[in-house]
Amino acid sequence: MSLKAFFARQFAAIIHIKTQKWANNPVVTQQKVFEQLLTEAKNTQFGKDHHFSDIKTFEDFVQNVPVRDYEALRPYVDRVVKGEEDILWKGKPVYFAKTSGTTSGAKYIPLTKESMPYHIEAARNAILSYIHETGKADFVDGKMIFLQGSPILEEKNGIKLGRLSGIVAHYVPSYLQKNRLPSWETNCIEDWETKVDAIVEETFNENMAIISGIPSWVQMYFEKLKAKADKPVGELFKNFNLFIYGGVNYEPYRAKFENLIGRKVDSIELFPASEGFFAYQDSQKEKGMLLLLNSGIFYEFIKADEFFTENPKRHTIGEVELGINYVLILSTNAGLWAYNIGDTIQFTSLKPYRIIVSGRIKHYISAFGEHVIGKEVEAALQEAMEGTEVRINEFTVAPQINPINGLPYHEWFIEFENEPNNPEAFALRIDAAMRKQNVYYDDLIAGHVLRTLVLTKVPKNGFQEYMKSIGKLGGQNKLPRLSNDRKIADLLSKV
Template sequence: MMSLKSALAKPFAKHIYKKIQKWSRNPVEIQEKVFQELISQATSTEFGKDHDFVSINNYKDFIKRVPIRDYEALKTYVEKVVAGEENILWKGKPIYFAKTSGTTSGSKYIPITKESMPSHVEAARNAILMYIHETGNTRFVDGKMIFLQGSPILKQQNGIQLGRLSGIVAHYVPKYLQKNRLPSWETNCIDDWETKVDAIVEETLPENMTIISGIPSWVQMYFEKIQQKTGKKVGEVFKNFNLFIFGGVNYEPYRAKFENLIGRKVDSIELYPASEGFFAFQDKQNEKGMLLQLNSGIFYEFIRAEDFFDENPKRMTIKDVEIGVNYVMIISTNAGLWAYNIGDTVQFTSTKPYRVIVSGRIKHFISAFGEHVIGKEVEQAMQEATKDTNIRVTEFTVAPQINPKEGLPFHEWFIEFENEPENLSTLAKKIDESLQKQNSYYFDLIQGKVLQPLKITKVKKGGFQEYMKSIGKLGGQNKLPRLSNDRKIVEGFPEPN
């Protein structure tokens, strides 16, 4: 018997699908409209006055007046907003600050305004509705759903509430979902991540879980604890679990491990949320990439990643992007971020409609020898090398070894295995071949005997979690970079057993 909620989901999904079709079919006009609205709304702000918004009529004017900035460069404005001043980056005051632990600048305070808040909430909902529209599957709406997230406890600072983005969003769960949602408020407020996951396991075990959502590395911890406690696969414990929603990192390196923990395949939806805005979500099960949110108060610019550190790199709008090129994504938003570099690199998989994949971080790459290796390439290499094998990888990161004890420098891959390969050097060879195939600079350096092929260093079981705990970043939205241009991260790893 179909429940009322399940029956209503389909017409609502169709309505949302039509709305999304409307703007995704007119992308350039929609972005132009967003651009004009942003400029006119912020003309009388301090930032707008400093950058002569009143005389900006088009994108060319904007490029001339508004340079690209990262958080550090915008900090003087943000500090005024944090101090409670009004009309600085956007009209009035923000309603929240999403506090994030920046890697370089300590804590970052990212403003969220009453204009920007709805898109953080609606995009995740719309992703689920697009899935319903495409598959016709509404079985999960009557079960329980869980979102592994940060604490919803907010602090006040000069009349503005402050917390983690996932904690802020927890206050906006629609009424019709509240009964279905886990964990309980009390559990969600537990600070220590391991204690919290244990409490979540206790709470969810007796329930009919149908949707599970979160960053893959933390959901994996939850799944492992369920398996330890019950001795069963997660799909056996939760027989109706059929939808996994994730964001924050690429799922592919985790997919084999997850299917093993669950014991079967489940559908998944990828999201691209950030404190600075909800940028994209997967709108089709069988299409690569996520639909870029062009109608959400965010104006996008793109710069080719290889040109990004030039003195005057070319900035472009979606009109000029090409499929498969690595771009740094720059945003201007109705939360008051202007020509802001969030640090992510993306590639377009389609321009009709505009779909993207996150290819890495502009800061997270290895180019110690001029090789320009990015996150997407190391993940794809790992995937190709372990495909159709029983090797299962829990986590990995890559660092350059510039001064080895002997021989040429190399890339060192630190890997924690759940299921080890019989032969490490065979796996290393496969990964290296894939990387050479994907990256011509790396190929040239290996062939030219500037680098020797990569080497694998085994990390003991639980080593990655131990490391994250040691730096106070276990759980929540924290994730370890796939690769870095120095050895700072790997120096902190526990000794292998």
């Protein structure tokens, strides 16, 4: 074992002890975060407008601070963007993470000197948690690659802005700089396909040990590597044994990845966003990711099936239950208050609090009251693939409300790597699995309101072409698993 690996294991043990301390005291930990946030922000414009000085309890907070999304918070954000101080958080943010808004164009998410360290520590601690549990640390001597956005930052009224992954690139610890790929120059390439080609050339002859990124874009990298080497990625990178990912569920990709790699590798799931780093997979044995309760974020949870009702109940960490679909609400040391990030989660464990991402509150199908969510379609597809040679590259689902003939249906657009021998039978397998996942969908099929789903094959690289056509190829961009309309479906039909 190298000296670097030895110290990594020692550091991992220290971080594990610190993590256990707050994880074993979740309610107290969150209460401290809650009080600290209110104290720090009471003299901001938002704090004054919402009477932070008078808030003593969570119930007071609920009365004074309504749940908002970006559009509702935007009047405050716009003032911050203009360069005003002490609006949402004390002083000015150090960065804006620029993201693509669906209704409002670009969104500017503030990152402060208080919030930024938690983004870095969480990613580091995810790896240290893996080292502590498995005892594996030799990979720290190999090369690491993080497929991310360009680190070139713009400036707006004295505040730097860019993609979150590009901002984070400026914070890679010095002890990892020699191990890190791609080069700064390659990382700055804006065009995604050109960038991936350059990354292939830079990494082809390196001792890659860790590879990280959103699965759909890492898949593109692996396919290019395999084509160039004419052998599996695992043979090219013999010491590659750890894949780190976030943004989407890995399970639909797992079989394809194992085929591209040529063997199984361990994986760590992360749950980062511009608004905060919320959770990471702390165990290879347990399901879910550890919710980070001590990272400058106070969490609230609203049951998804109550979210669009008037005044839905807002739950704190001590009130949540297993298996319920919750909308995640945040108050953070970056100045977001009772903020609806749009993600839905479910708890898989309450000791400690572990979660899975179940989908997006706006990404669902409920054209007939079925309220199908992302977790359900992913689980159904996974079940349908079990015991078969079918492999998929990507998929999305949309309702067809006005078919030319027959009953309405859900249409599944799937790009196959290995196609099923009998597509109709495979579609029925997915449909049967969906009926088990969602009782409302089952009732609609049984009641002849819907007919069984229709499978539409997407040509090779069809989803990449679609993402390119809307200017969202690569980086942190993700394809919605579900749509309640035909906007994506109609564009896919033209690919």
